[in-house]
Amino acid sequence: MRMEKEEVIVVKNLYKSFLDKVILNGIDLKLHRGENLGIMGKSGIGKSVLAKCIVRLIEPDSGEINVLGKDVLACNDTELDDIRKKVGYLFQGGALYDSMSVRENLLFPIRRTQFVDKKHDSQELVERSLASVGLLDVIDKMPSELSGGMRKRVALARTLILRPEIILYDEPTTGLDAVTSGEISELIIKIREEYNTASIIITHDVKCAKIATDRISIMENGVFMVEGTYNELVHSDRKEIRDYFI
Amino acid sequence: MSDDLITKNMKKINTKIISSRQIKVRKAQLQEEIRNFDTSIFIDLGELAIFTGKVIKQFFKPPFEHKEIIKQGFLLGNKSLSLVSVTGFIMGLVLTMQMNPILTDFGAQTLLPGVIAIAMIRELGPVITGLICAGKISSGIGAEIAAMTVTEQIDAMEVSGTRPLGFVVSTRVLASTIVVPILVIFADAFSFLGAYLAINIFSDMSSTLFINNAFGMLSFKDLIPATVKTFFFGFFIGLIGCYKGYNAKLGTESVGYAANSAVVASSLTVFVIDLIFVLIINIL
Numbered sequence: 001m002r003m004e005k006e007e008v009i010v011v012k013n014l015y016k017s018f019l020d021k022v023i024l025n026g027i028d029l030k031l032h033r034g035e036n037l038g039i040m041g042k043s044g045i046g047k048s049v050l051a052k053c054i055v056r057l058i059e060p061d062s063g064e065i066n067v068l069g070k071d072v073l074a075c076n077d078t079e080l081d082d083i084r085k086k087v088g089y090l091f092q093g094g095a096l097y098d099s100m101s102v103r104e105n106l107l108f109p110i111r112r113t114q115f116v117d118k119k120h121d122s123q124e125l126v127e128r129s130l131a132s133v134g135l136l137d138v139i140d141k142m143p144s145e146l147s148g149g150m151r152k153r154v155a156l157a158r159t160l161i162l163r164p165e166i167i168l169y170d171e172p173t174t175g176l177d178a179v180t181s182g183e184i185s186e187l188i189i190k191i192r193e194e195y196n197t198a199s200i201i202i203t204h205d206v207k208c209a210k211i212a213t214d215r216i217s218i219m220e221n222g223v224f225m226v227e228g229t230y231n232e233l234v235h236s237d238r239k240e241i242r243d244y245f246i
Numbered sequence: 247m248s249d250d251l252i253t254k255n256m257k258k259i260n261t262k263i264i265s266s267r268q269i270k271v272r273k274a275q276l277q278e279e280i281r282n283f284d285t286s287i288f289i290d291l292g293e294l295a296i297f298t299g300k301v302i303k304q305f306f307k308p309p310f311e312h313k314e315i316i317k318q319g320f321l322l323g324n325k326s327l328s329l330v331s332v333t334g335f336i337m338g339l340v341l342t343m344q345m346n347p348i349l350t351d352f353g354a355q356t357l358l359p360g361v362i363a364i365a366m367i368r369e370l371g372p373v374i375t376g377l378i379c380a381g382k383i384s385s386g387i388g389a390e391i392a393a394m395t396v397t398e399q400i401d402a403m404e405v406s407g408t409r410p411l412g413f414v415v416s417t418r419v420l421a422s423t424i425v426v427p428i429l430v431i432f433a434d435a436f437s438f439l440g441a442y443l444a445i446n447i448f449s450d451m452s453s454t455l456f457i458n459n460a461f462g463m464l465s466f467k468d469l470i471p472a473t474v475k476t477f478f479f480g481f482f483i484g485l486i487g488c489y490k491g492y493n494a495k496l497g498t499e500s501v502g503y504a505a506n507s508a509v510v511a512s513s514l515t516v517f518v519i520d521l522i523f524v525l526i527i528n529i530l
Contacts, residue, residue, distance in 0.1 A: 081407035
């Protein structure tokens, strides 16, 4: 008998509206351990809203969200903090703290969450995280001194510092040149192997979807209209699905 | 009736109908605006109260950010010190020049240092410093946190379980609560310097006599409420700046809006707190 992989995120019947505009219209989603799920769709369709609902940066109107076996919507603040420490989130613009150096950016979550006690251990963790994204040499630079691609990679290193079990990538390659976006896509795969993470990758970038995802869901009208592997979707009979990969 | 006249009258009637319609529409719009204005004030006050509760809760939750409080205190104080000192100096100078002829007419020139001291310490020093800090500190905090909100830095802290309210907000509120009373002391001290200089323009008064006259008329009844209210000024100036910045909407224009509304709200709050303190003191 084939063993089913553990579900790390389960979203059921999720609704979210802003004023009278329905963004999420009863959406369902499952993410398995070690899996990279791509989410594609037009701009403004609600992909980022879905990701933010999963970590409760946005409160959904109704539905169920289960992360690592815990009902996110029923959590109190402390329980929510515990779940959030296990879910990394890479923001579209990196969201590095401007007033802190790269080292301080990475040390900040460790210190605030008391992830490791000893100063020596936290320094080692910072260096290891930066090394895994290949940017150890920028450790004492300020975010304003970094290029767009570097900022994304440093943000990814900061996400990795708390050893998350799940990573939500919000447009990881947007605004980057083809070479750098390819490097980021490869990095997503490398991180999964190194840290054994499951990921949701919200992207418009076909190359990123091809390299970094195992399965892709295409969102339209607040629900997923189709799901499949990159090859299945690229060779779909329906033109409107193939259009996403042009 | 000629055709021209009929057309002219028809036009008049139409204009009247249109204008009465416009009035009705405008009336409905105004009613809606008044309703929205009323509710938005109450919603804002309610949200500010909830926000205040959350921030105060963070004061007692570890990890305590002593270093960040000192850093923010230094930045906020350093930013406003020169402005507050110059304003205090000019206030002392101008007030003395205005009061001197009046008191001279009554033959009460020796009371001048005492009158200036009471006016500055009880009222002008704290309120003017409060207003300057509302402009400098509250807008600065509002714009800084709004920029962090717009660039998702606050969300990034939230999502890593690092509680931005504790690190970003409570540290700035505490720093502002500590720094504003210190700035008021500077403003008062420089106003004394200005007053001393102004008195010596018109007449000759030794520094010892000036200090004796000034402090001779002051009592603890003047000092304590004036000092206590500056802590409240500082707390609300920091809090309102943080609140406006923290609740900024996405988009760069919201940074300017947060800074601007922080100045307006905290300036108004300075006057309201001052009024409350005066009423309490008068009752006591």
